[in-house]
Amino acid sequence: MLRWVALVLLLMLIGLQLELWSNHGGMSEVANLRAAVKKQQDENDKLTQRNQALAADVSDLKHGEQAVEARARGELGLIKPGETFYQVVPKPAASTAAPAAAATTGAN
Template sequence: MLRWIALILLLVLIGLQVKLWTGNGGVHEVETLRAAVKKQSDDNQRLLQRNQALGADVDDLKHGEQAVEARARGELGLIKPGETFYQVVEQPGAAASAATPAPAASSGGH
């Protein structure tokens, strides 16, 4: 009689372990949900920082004339009356030669 009770308890324990590891709400599903929550938290933090930077930019544009002028000059090519616009255009070969440094000259003995 005692063996049958022990066998039944052992089978119940095995059944519960199988359900814990493979069933709905089991260990695997909990780990998957934890990873998803971590990823979402990281995304939220990144977006919060971006929103704060954009908010500061909007505040600058609303209250600072210099910020508006700098953005207009950079993005729209604003030129004030009396200013002269100069555009420097590099020759196609000049960019390649500027990228490779010239060899250093060796100095003689001091």
């Protein structure tokens, strides 16, 4: 009788172990869910930092005249009355030098 009880308990243990390691809800799914949770937490941390930066920017714009002025100058190109606007345009180096060199060699 004791053998049969031990055999049944052993079979139940083997069945539970198989279920734990292989089927739906097993250890592989737990590992996948932990990885997904970690990825979501990392994304949430990035978004939290972004939200904090945006909140600080909004606060600066609401309470600081300098922030509004800096944004207007940078994004919209606005100038104050009495200021002179200068735009510096860099010379294209390679595109103008090549045709001039070709024109001088062709004239020889």
